[in-house]
Amino acid sequence: MTLFVPSLERDLRLDLFRGLANWAIFFGHIPGTALAWLTSRNYGFSDGADLFVFISGYTATLVFGRMMVQRGFVIGATRLLRRVWQLYVAHVLLFIFYLTSVHYLAHRFDIPHLMDQFNVARLMEFPVETLTEGLLLKFKPLNLDVLPLYIVLMGAYPPVLWLMLRHRNWALAGSLLLYFAARFLHWNLPSYPSGDWFFNPFTWQLLFVLGAWLAAGGARTVRPIVTARIPLVLSAAFLLFALVATLATLIPELDAPIVSDLTQAFRPNDKTNLAPYRILHLLALALLVVRFIPFDWSGLGWPVFRPVIKCGQQSLEVFCVGVFLSFVAHFVLETTSNSFHVQMLVGAAGLSIMTGVAYYRSWSKKIDRLALATPQSTMPPAGAAAPSPLGHGCGKHATDKEPKC
16 A cells, blocks of 8 residues: 655645635624625635635645654654644633633723623623633634634544545545535534534534545546636636625625525525535635646745735734734724724734734744754854854754644
8 A cells, every 4th residue: 555645845825825714714704894895705605714624624634644654643643633732722822812802892991792792791600611611612702613623623633634645535435424414414513502613513524624635646636627628617607606696695786586596595605514515616716726826826926925925824823813803803993983994994904913923923933943953062152153054964853844734
């Protein structure tokens, strides 16, 4: 049996679209503003969350799949679970900051409805129970649903990755079986104080596994489909249909009787259980991107794309900051003005902060790597010029870096 070894070569298209997903999630989490029209959710069935999960499965396979092949299942699995712990810590910190900020600002500025709007009112009545359920990922304030989903998917991924590297089609078949079983049997995880998870992990895992399948060699399998004319035409037609169906639900003037009849099966857009047409929409978009934006496209080096690519490369930090800033943006708009110009100003300020965080994290990690690459025995005395760290070899573990996904 031959194991598939994922490539180490970085695909900037992944960083670009993961950055766009983070920006779209930030805009989409600011309710009742024109900023939502800058996201894909108003122009089709899928949105930034679908893209985020899909790319996460792809990158997780690239990073941890190669490690699992080269260093064994145990090391690959433990490194993957270490990443899960990092995600969990990030979620807990975001959870605490989010709760306390909503609570403080709602009472400090006498805006009590924020407590209900952002689903933190139970903190007042049952603080210990609410915090406990939050640590168990069962209680989630408004807009804090994506990261718990990511944690669960990554936590369950080690055995799936082991199978994916050996029999990727079996892994995909198992994922499809779980997806349809969950939809027909209504499987989901319970939420606190009632209900189920907004993002059903039993169905959303299919997007994660689809991304993983492509990274594990599936992309070569579907290459003839991507380059063929008929799939291109069908994808474009479906995207156009999704555009009309989505806009018709948002703009009453477009919702003519014939349009309503044709799009009735797509209303409401089932996001919780990941309706099949959401998957098809994302795959149609992916086909067009791969077809018209090649791996070595020179445009990926254009200055206009650098901020969003950097946000994609530092995805976890940017995501957490973006979720928190979405609440801050809503608070600012509610306490000052909700005019179009203020909305645009708040949106631009949020993106600037997220981009600043991305550049800072990139710089900070670079400094840490340079420090590790410089052996202590070669450090110059005080006042002497430091030797270039690039001029020293540092052994086997110097290049054993673990990229973040």
